[in-house]
Amino acid sequence: MSLPPLVEPAAELTVDEVRRYSRHLIIPDFGMSGQKRLKNAKVLCVGAGGLGSPALLYLAAAGVGTLGIVEFDTVDESNLQRQIIHGQSDIGKSKAQSAKESVLEANPYVDVVLHEDRLDSSNVMELFAQYDLIVDGTDNFATRYLVNDACVLLNKPYIWGSIYRFDGQASVFWAEHGPCYRCLYPEPPPPGMVPSCAEGGVLGVLCASIGSIQVNEAIKMLTGMGDPLLGRLMIYDALEMTYRQVKVRKDPECAVCGKNPTVTELIDYEAFCGVVSEEAQEAALGSTITPRQLKEWMDAGENIHVIDVREPNEYEIVSIPGAVLVPKNEFLMGNALEGLPQDKRIVLHCKTGVRSAEVLAVLKSAGFQDAVHVGGGVIGWVNQIEPEKPVY
Numbered sequence: 281m282s283l284p285p286l287v288e289p290a291a292e293l294t295v296d297e298v299r300r301y302s303r304h305l306i307i308p309d310f311g312m313s314g315q316k317r318l319k320n321a322k323v324l325c326v327g328a329g330g331l332g333s334p335a336l337l338y339l340a341a342a343g344v345g346t347l348g349i350v351e352f353d354t355v356d357e358s359n360l361q362r363q364i365i366h367g368q369s370d371i372g373k374s375k376a377q378s379a380k381e382s383v384l385e386a387n388p389y390v391d392v393v394l395h396e397d398r399l400d401s402s403n404v405m406e407l408f409a410q411y412d413l414i415v416d417g418t419d420n421f422a423t424r425y426l427v428n429d430a431c432v433l434l435n436k437p438y439i440w441g442s443i444y445r446f447d448g449q450a451s452v453f454w455a456e457h458g459p460c461y462r463c464l465y466p467e468p469p470p471p472g473m474v475p476s477c478a479e480g481g482v483l484g485v486l487c488a489s490i491g492s493i494q495v496n497e498a499i500k501m502l503t504g505m506g507d508p509l510l511g512r513l514m515i516y517d518a519l520e521m522t523y524r525q526v527k528v529r530k531d532p533e534c535a536v537c538g539k540n541p542t543v544t545e546l547i548d549y550e551a552f553c554g555v556v557s558e559e560a561q562e563a564a565l566g567s568t569i570t571p572r573q574l575k576e577w578m579d580a581g582e583n584i585h586v587i588d589v590r591e592p593n594e595y596e597i598v599s600i601p602g603a604v605l606v607p608k609n610e611f612l613m614g615n616a617l618e619g620l621p622q623d624k625r626i627v628l629h630c631k632t633g634v635r636s637a638e639v640l641a642v643l644k645s646a647g648f649q650d651a652v653h654v655g656g657g658v659i660g661w662v663n664q665i666e667p668e669k670p671v672y
C-alpha cells in the first residue's frame with residue numbers, strides 16, 4: 281500500500297543544498313521533489329538515546345528541515361557503547377544539547393528545536409501538534425502508550441522501534457490508514473516481566489539496524505515513496521541475521537482507534553503500565569531497608585541471609601559481599617523457595633530494587649513475613665558503601 285506524501289515541497293533548494301544532497305537528487309524516484317519535501321518536513325524524535333542517536337543523525341544528514349528532540353536526561357558513560365550521537369566529552373551534559381551539536385555538525389542547514397523535558401500527558405499534545413511525524417526512540421512502555429495515544433488523537437503517523445539484547449522490532453502506526461500500537465499490543469506486559477535494556481543489556485550496533493529502519497520509513501512517509509511499514513511488524517534477529525515480517529491488522533475492538541474507543545483522551549500511563557506491580561509495592565511497604573542498614577546488620581553479625589536475585593552475568597560485574605545468587609525466575613517458578621533457611625531473616629536485593637520487590641511479594645505470600653529488600657539495590661550499595669566498586 282502506498283500513501284500520498286505527508287508534506288508539500290519547499291519552494292526551492294539553495295545552491296549549497298543542491299551540492300550537499302546531490303546523491304539523493306540523482307535517484308530518479310527521489311529527485312528534487314523528494315528533497316524539497318524533506319526540507320519542508322518537521323520530524324519529532326522522542327529520546328536521544330540508543331535509537332534516537334542513529335535516527336537523528338540520519339534524519340539530519342538526509343536534509344529534514346526541522347528536527348525536534350524531546351529528551352530530559354544527561355549523558356552517562358554507559359550510554360556511549362551505543363548512543364553514537366554523544367561522545368566522551370559529553371558525559372554529564374544534557375543529551376538534548378549534545379544531540380543538537382552533533383546534528384548541526386552533520387548538517388548545519390537543519391533547524392533543531394529542543395524540548396528539554398520529559399514527554400508526558402501535560403505536554404505531548406501541544407508538542408506533537410507542531411510536527412508532521414513522530415519517531416519514537418524511547419525505552420519504556422508508559423512513554424510508548426502515551427506516544428501512541430497522542431498520535432491517534434492528533435492523527436499523526438508514529439514510527440516505532442524497540443531493541444533488546446540481539447533482537448529488534450520496528451513498525452509504523454497510523455490509525456487513519458492502518459493499525460496503532462495498541463492494535464498490536466493492547467496491554468502492557470505485567471510490571472517486571474519484560475526487562476529493560478538497563479536490566480537485560482543490548483548489543484550497541486542493534487540500535488543502528490533498527491534506528492535506520494525508522495529513518496527509512498520516515499523518509500518514505502514524508503516523500504510518498506515506496507510502501508510504508510504500516511500494518512507490518514518487522515522482526516530482526518541479529519544473531520541469526522534474519523528479518524521477518526508479521527502482518528498487523530487494525531483491531532476493531534482497539535481501546536483507542538477501534539469502533540467504540542474507551543480511551544478518548546490521555547490517561548495516567550505510569551499507572552496503566554504499573555511500573556512496579558501492586559503486589560510488589562505492597563510487599564515493599566515497611567519492608568525496605570537501605571544499603572546502610574544492611575551494612576549495619578552485617579557488621580553487627582545479625583542472623584541474616586542475603587540473596588541477590590539478579591542474573592549471573594550481572595553478579596559477575598559487581599556484587600554485595602556475602603550475597604548468594606538466586607535469579608528472580610527461580611522464585612517466580614517456585615523452585616527456590618524450598619532451599620531457603622527458615623531460621624534466618626531473608627534480605628533480598630537486585631540492581632535497583634524493582635526485581636527484589638517482586639520476589640519479596642512471592643516470599644511474603646509463602647510465609648516469610650520478616651523478609652526485607654534493599655531499596656536502591658547493589659547500585660545503592662556501591663554508591664553508599666563501596667564507592668570503589670563499578671556500577672553498570
Ligand SMILES: Nc1ncnc2c1ncn2[C@@H]1O[C@H](COP(=O)(O)OP(=O)(O)OP(=O)(O)O)[C@@H](O)[C@H]1O
Nearest residue numbers: 327328329330350351352353398399418419423478
Ligand atoms: N518520556 C520521555 N521523555 C523524553 N525522553 C525520554 C522519555 N522516556 C525515555 N526517554 C529517553 O529515551 C532514551 C532511550 O534511550 P535508551 O533506550 O538507549 O536508554 P537509556 O535510558 O539512555 O539507557 P539505560 O536504560 O541503559 O540506562 C533515553 O535517553 C531516555 O532519557
Ligand SMILES: [Zn+2]
Nearest residue numbers: 460463534537
Ligand atoms: Zn488501535
